[in-house]
Amino acid sequence: xxxILKNINKAFENKVRLGVMSALMVNEYVSFNELKELLxxxxxxxxxxxxxxxxxxxxxxxxxxxxxxxxxKYAATSVGKEAFKKHIEALEKLIGGK
Amino acid sequence: xEDHKKYLDDLSDIKNIMERSSRFLSLSGxxxxxxxxxxxxxxxxxxxxxxxxNGFTVRYITLEQIKSLILIAITVLVASLLTSxxxxxxxxxxxxxxxxxxxxKRLLINMLIPLVTGAAFVLILIERRELLLAAxxxxxxYGLALVNASKYTLHDIRYLGLLEIxxxxxxxxxxxxxxxxxxxxxxxxxxIYGLVMYLKYER
Numbered sequence: 001x002x003x004i005l006k007n008i009n010k011a012f013e014n015k016v017r018l019g020v021m022s023a024l025m026v027n028e029y030v031s032f033n034e035l036k037e038l039l040x041x042x043x044x045x046x047x048x049x050x051x052x053x054x055x056x057x058x059x060x061x062x063x064x065x066x067x068x069x070x071x072x073k074y075a076a077t078s079v080g081k082e083a084f085k086k087h088i089e090a091l092e093k094l095i096g097g098k
Numbered sequence: 099x100e101d102h103k104k105y106l107d108d109l110s111d112i113k114n115i116m117e118r119s120s121r122f123l124s125l126s127g128x129x130x131x132x133x134x135x136x137x138x139x140x141x142x143x144x145x146x147x148x149x150x151x152n153g154f155t156v157r158y159i160t161l162e163q164i165k166s167l168i169l170i171a172i173t174v175l176v177a178s179l180l181t182s183x184x185x186x187x188x189x190x191x192x193x194x195x196x197x198x199x200x201x202x203k204r205l206l207i208n209m210l211i212p213l214v215t216g217a218a219f220v221l222i223l224i225e226r227r228e229l230l231l232a233a234x235x236x237x238x239x240y241g242l243a244l245v246n247a248s249k250y251t252l253h254d255i256r257y258l259g260l261l262e263i264x265x266x267x268x269x270x271x272x273x274x275x276x277x278x279x280x281x282x283x284x285x286x287x288x289x290i291y292g293l294v295m296y297l298k299y300e301r
Contacts, residue, residue: 027120
């Protein structure tokens with residue numbers, strides 16, 4: 001039991017972070033606006049959680065211009081994907097092995 | 099116990115977001131039914147236009163008839179596209195999914211690659227008077243387009259695609275029964291698929 005709990009990652013406990021990682025697992029890139037719409041959160045809230053994930057080096061930021069408008073998009077790093085996979089596996093074990 | 103529920107919640111959230119962010123889930127089942135009906139009407143008009151020998155096969159075909167057939171096919175296609183776009187737009191709004199978001203774009207591009215290839219191929223066949231294989235080719239390429247698109251929308255259209263491919267192959271073997279296979283592929287299968295989707299997701 002302790003071993004499994006060790007894999008429950010504190011970085012993904014928050015719903016917004018969990019959502020961001022879920023979206024980035026199945027998409028190469030997702031833009032800030034798409035994430036906002038998908039998760040139904042405010043700019044500030046989303047931005048702070050993205051910063052957090054960036055600090056952990058679970059995601060990377062790309063800034064580019066589309067029609068001269070700034071467009072920020074995000075991608076999961078391999079470290080982030082690995083960590084999130086472990087997190088999901090741990091969740092599954094916890095509910096399965098209850 | 100509290101924790102247990104939270105873990106379950108988290109897992110279902112993850113699954114839900116993965117689905118919503120990667121697939122365009124707002125395809126309308128109702129439009130499948132209507133498109134099928136258009137196809138059957140089109141096939142009915144075409145049937146009356148051609149001289150059928152024994153109920154199913156055609157002995158010869160004139161240039162005038164070919165032109166009318168193409169006109170019917172294009173009318174059915176345009177009407178079908180407009181109807182599906184309108185109904186899908188309505189459904190996407192209801193589901194709060196972006197109609198022209200990246201999911202829809204991905205779906206469209208991946209569907210269009212086999213579809214445009216098929217359209218070009220069929221036009222070349224018609225140009226070269228290889229008419230017998232034109233109808234089967236439309237079914238095959240349409241089926242391939244659906245199979246390819248199924249990675250970006252509801253899984254279920256994969257089966258519709260596989261059926262269309264099988265039907266297209268049958269039609270290329272039993273040449274001359276083009277209109278018959280067409281009515282099944284674009285008419286009947288669409289109606290059945292639309293009904294199943296409607297009952298499964300939209301009721």
